[in-house]
Amino acid sequence: MSRHVLILGLVCFLTFFAGLGRGAIGDSDEAFYAEAAREMVVSDDWLTPYYNYELRFQKPILFYWFVSMAYKAAGVGEAAARFPAALAGFGLAILTYLAGRRWFDAGTGFFAASVVATSFGYFSIGRLSLPDLPLAFFIAAATWGLVEGIGSPLATATTSVSRRRLWLAFAGVTMGLGLLAKGPVGVALPVLAAIAVWWKEHRNAGTEDEARLPAMMDILLVGGLVVLVAAPWFMAMAQHHGLAYVHRFFIGENLERFATDRYNEPRPLWFYVPIVLGGLMPWSPFILLWLPTWRRVFRGERMVTRAEWRAIIWAAVPFVFYSASIGKQPRYILPMLPPMALLLARTVIARLPDEQPENSPRTGRQTALAWCGTLCAVLLMMLGLLLHRARPLLFVLTPSLALVCTGIITVGALSVLAAAWSRRRWALPVTMAVASIATLLSLQYSVASAADLExxxxxxxxxxxxxxxxxxxxxxxxxxxxxxxxxxxxxxxxxxxxxxxxxxxxxxxxxxxxxxxxxxxxxxxxxxxxxxxxxxxxxxxxxxxxxxxxxxxxxxxxxxxxxxxxx
Structure with missing residues (x-):
């Protein structure tokens, strides 16, 4: 475990923290949080967020506190503003590793965590001062805690009550933090996922005792901790600003954002499909490997394991939930990437070639894996080409830096292409991870930031x-x-x-x-x-x-x- 965690720490340092202060605070939602936290430090008002010296009631307080504490520790600046989001990215990678090790094995957990740490979706959001990645961490942690706490019939019978309630307490605290970070979605998504898992694992239970609902004490424990963590700030805000604030936040900023087009233009039902594929880049071509797997499942040639069902439900709940909403934003879907990474890692590992002589024939499964790796290489090459063509617009950079970064991405793509057809078992995953890190850092230093003032x-x-x-x-x-x-x-x-x-x-x-x-x-x-x-x-x-x-x-x-x- 220690070796895996150390390697993940190095990977996350490169993808989430290296060059974190490069690039100005953007003219986007990022500025709301970076500036509101700065005003919080200047005014020393730690109850009410202000932006542009006016009240900002749109979001709860937790992320503002995180950024303000980073300012207190390191001074006001871009790196401090983004540090909480980057730290959440690291936390998601570690959480993915721990969940994968517990549900599958250490290799699957490590591979999945590497996918999380090197995917474009988490890299891009982890380098912005936004609460979405911390929210994704709290949702992922709460979902894992609830699923472990309710357990399967077998796990419920063999696991001590105290152990289960530790998991439930963990879920209750993280749901409270999610509520305090962004709103009710921090509670809704873990609860919906837990209900779906409970129904799947208990619907065919043999006795009433095995199929029992969670004990009232368990429900009170989770609910009580959510209230204990989140309620004090909301109560203080209601006392200070009146009940109108509570109504505006829970109804206007959450229910209306979900069910109406007041805040976002309506988008089609399939809006999140390309977003998920883009968020998993450059790993997303390996999703094609799920097609033959599900064909075998439908034919009855393969069973879906309990752990796989848990990951599928974990990923499906936020996808369905946000697809059903009117107000869609790309970063809302972030909570589904860790379970997708677990399923992706499981699929790829099953197809990695054994150490074989060079002239031995490939299996069909190994050939499919090689072609998916080839597609990953092609996508990286296209990205390098786009970066090369965009050089006239990157006027704040030296031309040589853009050329170097284009060359790095191209070399990474060619390395992935060679590894895709290699006979070495771990050549493709390792090369993919290294190429992803090199690509992400190249984008950070060539597109997302300038060498001088922006x-x-x-x-x-x-x-x-x-x-x-x-x-x-x-x-x-x-x-x-x-x-x-x-x-x-x-x-x-x-x-x-x-x-x-x-x-x-x-x-x-x-x-x-x-x-x-x-x-x-x-x-x-x-x-x-x-x-x-x-x-x-x-x-x-x-x-x-x-x-x-x-x-x-x-x-x-x-x-x-x-x-x-x-x-």
């Missing part, structure tokens, strides 16, 4: 030089969320064109951050006179499309962002 940081410095300490400030459609983090000054978010015109026509001096194209359109149409104080070039990742990567055009894809004043 545009928003440059703009913040120029803003600080122009700011006289009192004038109103605003943003329009650029640096809307993250500029306040770097300036520490309240920014008004202008949404409509007429708001921009009214703001720039104020009698007192104002500052406004706006793109050159937007300013030209608005000023030309309404005769607004401004003076440019600073400008920066900006590539907006939110505007990336496949066309952007295949046919990059700096004139089309790069924006000039201005800092203007009306006086």
């Amino acid at each position: 545009p928003v940081q440059v703009m913040a410095r120029k803003y600080a030089a122009a700011y006289q300490g009192h004038e109103p400030s605003a943003t329009y459609r650029v640096f809307v969320r993250n500029l306040v983090f770097y300036t520490g000054v309240k920014q008004t978010d202008l949404v409509q064109p007429h708001e921009v015109i009214e703001f720039l026509r104020r009698p007192q001096r104002v500052l406004c951050v706006i793109t050159k194209d937007d300013l030209a359109t608005l000023a030309g149409d309404h005769g607004v006179v401004t003076r440019t104080l600073a400008e920066v070039q900006y590539f907006n990742p939110a505007g990336v499309r496949l066309r952007t990567l295949l046919w990059p055009d700096p004139a089309r894809d790069l924006e000039t962002v201005l800092l203007v004043t009306n006086q």
Whole structure:
């Protein structure tokens, strides 16, 4: 175990922590949490979150506490803002290893944990200051605890009550933390998964005693711990801000987000299929190996084991739950990756070739594995090609760095291709893991971050030089969320064109951050006179499309962002 954990620690250091502070806080949801935690430290108000110096009731408090404590320990900065999410990624890898070792064997657990630690989905979210990966950890831990606590009929009969209740207590605490991190989904998903597992394992029990429902004491234990962990903060908020806050959070921010399109545009039922495949990249081609396995199951040639059923249910519950919701976001589906990694590892290990002479024939199962590895190599090569073509847009990097990273990804892809057809048993998984690490770090150092200050940081410095300490400030459609983090000054978010015109026509001096194209359109149409104080070039990742990567055009894809004043 110690050897596996040490190796996983090294892998997670490379994929979650190395270069964590590179890259500015993004103009996305990340800025909400990084800035709200900064304001919490400055104000020393550890009860109520504020963002842009206004109340922020959208999410519970736990992640803000995590980031604020990181700021206290290491100072305000990008690495500290992202450290809790990266730590959750490491925790998910270790949890996957422990669950796999308990349900299958140490090799399966280690392989699955390596998939979790090197998948694109967890890598990308683990390097953002967002609560979704900690939530995924709490959901995964609570699901595992509940499933172990309720057990199968055989396990219930042979496992001591105290041992089962330790598992249930663990689940209760982690569900409470999940509720405090993001909301009721931290309780709903583990409970739904546990109910499904209980029904599957007990529906054919031979006696009423074997099929009994969980004891009332067990239910009270779990529920009591959830309340004990989460209720104090919600009660304090209700006392301080009134019951309207509780209604707004549980009804508006959770029920309406799930059942209406108030917060997110409606998306199709199959929305999460490509998201899951992308989240498991570069390992996702191995999912094709499940097709012959399920064909054998349907023919009655193979049985699905109890551990496999548990992993299937664990993965299926969040997929079905979020697919049924109206408000879909890609990162919501993160809790299903650990059980999918367990099933993937189990499938791949069963097909790894034994040590054989070079001229010995391959089995059909081994050939299928080799072709899936080949597909992984092709996808990595395509990624390297896209990175090479996108170099004109990576203007904040030195050209040599982008070329080096492209070369690293290509070498990794070729190594995977060679390992796919190797006779050595562990050549393909090990090479895949190494190539994944190299690819992820190449993306981190070439796309996700700059060698020097990024545009928003440059703009913040120029803003600080122009700011006289009192004038109103605003943003329009650029640096809307993250500029306040770097300036520490309240920014008004202008949404409509007429708001921009009214703001720039104020009698007192104002500052406004706006793109050159937007300013030209608005000023030309309404005769607004401004003076440019600073400008920066900006590539907006939110505007990336496949066309952007295949046919990059700096004139089309790069924006000039201005800092203007009306006086």
